[in-house]
Amino acid sequence: MTDIAALLAPLVALRHDIHAHPELGFAEHRTARVIADALRAAGLEVHEGIGGTGVVGVLHHGSSSRTVGLRADMDALPIDEKTGLPYASRHEGCFHGCGHDGHVAMLLGAAQALAADPSGIDGTVHFIFQPAEEGQGGARAMIEDGLFERFPCDRVYALHNWPALPAGTIATRVGAIMGAADKFHITLRGRGGHAAVPHDTNDTLLAAASLVQQLNTIIARNAPASANAVLSVTQIHGGHAHNVIPGEAMVAGTVRTFDPAVQDRIEERMRQIIAGIEAGFEVSAELDYDRYYPATINDADAAEDALTIAATVGTAQRAPEPAATSEDFSFMLQARPGAYIWLGQGAGENPPPLHNPHYDFNDAVLETGLRLHLALARHWLAPQE
Structure with missing residues (x-):
């Protein structure tokens, strides 16, 4: 049996090293090299450069053709860190503010543990280290680069730390667990001119103000009352002088949904409102x-299995509702059955949330995440009579 306790101190050190040297999406060259070196040192087959900077470690054991994929994301965020930690980011404007450094450490630990003791495995485990999760579609890039053709996965799982849950609590749910994320950018153009003679202009700022008000009626009046959906206007730009009505203005924002029919209706209604703004x-x-x-949609069987397996590792609970935030593991779940799982890491009162400059991954949950990865692999690849 592998001494998991002996793995933890080196994993903490590795996590801190990655935290101190964060890299943004598709630029995770040092991170990928650290991962690849650790996988090779554990004796695994290693493949690099998948979807840009992605890395896959492969463990074969036994004679079964069954396969399972375990994914960790590895990119950082374009945020300045304000934790004051001794291992804080050395790169201004780049910071592991979402815990991907911890995800990498947990999956590497699982790879090391299984390589040292593959008992209970009959098949193949693919350890998938994905680039560019933070809004750049790294999962899609890996898939388009042949991820699942080269590394077949009967099931695929991903863990993400969740500060809102107590440390060590594991949660998931059947169906939608994270929202679809749409971006919209609307450019309004008219005839600008002097602010003292507005009748000689087509006022793009007045049009933008009316547009923002009308967009905010869509969820309340055009989406079913039972639907979970969000539309947020997050940017308005236009003008540069107090006495000039600008000829161009911009409105932008995001839409979050869990049902493609609701997603379609929101976009349709947005286009209708914009046509009215043009005419009015x-x-x-x-x-x-x-x-x-x-949207990140969990396979029912995979999610139920994950809840059962999680109960053997720690405190498991069924998530009561999905989160409106998004995750590009959704692309992998469109291609293969699997589940996205939250691993609680909250400690103390009001722990900093994800994407906060004071956030840090909680090293105390590394062991729980490592053991959950092991349990998922061993459950799916258990020898069959």
């Missing part, structure tokens, strides 16, 4: 609507 204010409008992350 005599401006032209251009909508760029980008469905850049689908």
Whole structure:
């Protein structure tokens, strides 16, 4: 049996090293090299450069053709860290504010443990280290680069730390667990001019103000009352002088949904409102609507299995509702059955949330995450008579 306790101190040190040297999406060259070196040192087969900077470690044991994939994301965020930690980011404007350094450490620990003791495994485990999760579609890039053709996965799982849950608590749910993330960017164009003679202009700022008000009626009046959906306007830009009505203004924001039919209805209604703005204010409008992350939808059997397995590792609970935040593991779950799992890491009162400059991954949950990875692999690849 592998001495998991002996793995923990080196994993903490590795996590701190990655934290101190964060890299943004598709630029995780040092991180990928550290991962690849650790996998080789454990005796695993290693493949690099998948979908850009992605790494896959492969463990074969036994004669079964069954396979399972375990994914960790490895990119950082474009945020300045304010933790004051001794291992704080050495790179200004780049910070592991979402805990991907911890995800890497947990999955590497599981790979090391299984390589040292593959008992209970009959099949193949693919350890997937994914780049560019933070809004750049690294999962999609790996899939388009042949991830599942080269490394077949009958099931695929991913863990993500969750500060809102107590440390060590494991949660997931059947169906939607994270939202679809759409981006919209609307450019309004008219005839600008002097603010003292507005009748000679087509006022793009007045049009933008009316547009923002109308967009905020869509969820309340056009989405079913039972639907979980969010539309948030997050940017308004236009003008540069107090006495000039600008000829161009911009409105942008995000839409979060869990049901494709609701997603379709929101975009349809947005286009109708924009057409009305064009007619009512005599401006032209251009909508760029980008469905850049689908909803993260757990396979029912995989999620139920994950809850059963989680109870053997720690405190397991069924998540009562999905989160409106998004995750590009959704692309992997569109391609293969599997489940996305939250691992609680909250400690004390009001722990900093994800994407906060004071956030840090809780090293106390490394062992729980490592053991959960092991249990998921051993459950799916258990020898069959």
